[in-house]
């Protein structure tokens with residue numbers, strides 16, 4: 414079934430070539446002073462973006478220096494490891510959530526606290542129905558498309574304006590921890606029947622020798638090893654893009670085309686979230702939910718899952734996620750045993 418993919422590509426190319434050409438200039442030299450029609454101004458009258466880069470001029474805090482280090486590392490890695498630059502099209506911006514009130518653009522990455530960030534943004538944009546505590550918003554409500562606006566819904570000039578003026582941020586996580594987290598959440602929980610039907614049955618059909626009729630029907634007992642085989646099989650991505658839960662951050666958020674101002678990390682979620690809220694001038698209004706879960710995936714846990722994966726497949730999987738390791742300064746995990 415290659416047709417739909419070809420059609421989609423042709424469509425994307427047409428759209429890309431003669432309608433939408435999005436240019437925007439780097440904002441980290443000198444942010445433009447806010448003027449009358451610029452929304453996204455905090456109480457101080459400055460946008461989060463101005464707050465970020467203006468304060469760089471004074472004595473930078475440890476947090477500011479660290480974030481500057483992350484930005485520079487990302488930029489350098491983009492220069493070293495990506496060859497062709499291309500122009501952004503609205504399709505690329507489907508994961509970019511817009512907060513026009515505060516001047517924020519957040520690229521959400523599933524399995525990296527995105528539910529909580531969406532909840533916080535619902536509070537900030539007034540989509541929470543007056544609720545001020547993010548945790549009062551049910552998780553499924555945070556994920557309803559349409560509760561929050563994405564940048565892809567705006568016109569080209571509106572997109573360019575926001576890319577230049579707003580604070581752009583994302584949160585990343587050690588790629589294999591994120592992957593194991595996605596696997597555990599989508600394939601080992603009995604309630605996730607939609608994923609079992611949609612992906613599990615396909616994975617079992619293709620990657621399990623002699624599957625039982627029941628397994629083929631239910632798709633609810635995919636092993637991590639079968640999941641890995643599915644990911645590294647070239648025909649998987651030829652058919653359709655990866656599901657967002659295991660798609661690479663590089664493909665979801667385009668960090669070499671969009672110059673993110675803050676690269677938050679799951680490993681330092683509380684500090685980095687606090688930093689963004691402070692830049693937005695809303696640290697007194699809303700606080701980022703503290704992570705309460707003790708079941709979340711750790712590096713040690715990821716290591717145990719990788720014991721079942723042969724060195725050849727470890728290597729293929731690493732190559733698949735390589736950009737996410739390089740761009741965000743994650744080193745190759747010690748537990749891998751190919752060299």
Ligand SMILES: *[C@@H]1O[C@H](CO)[C@@H](O)[C@H](O)[C@H]1NC(C)=O
Nearest residue numbers: 479481482483484486742743
């Ligand atoms: C990159 O990672 C190394 C090792 O964890 C760390 O020492 C260094 O500070 C990081 N660099 C940046 C810019 O975050």
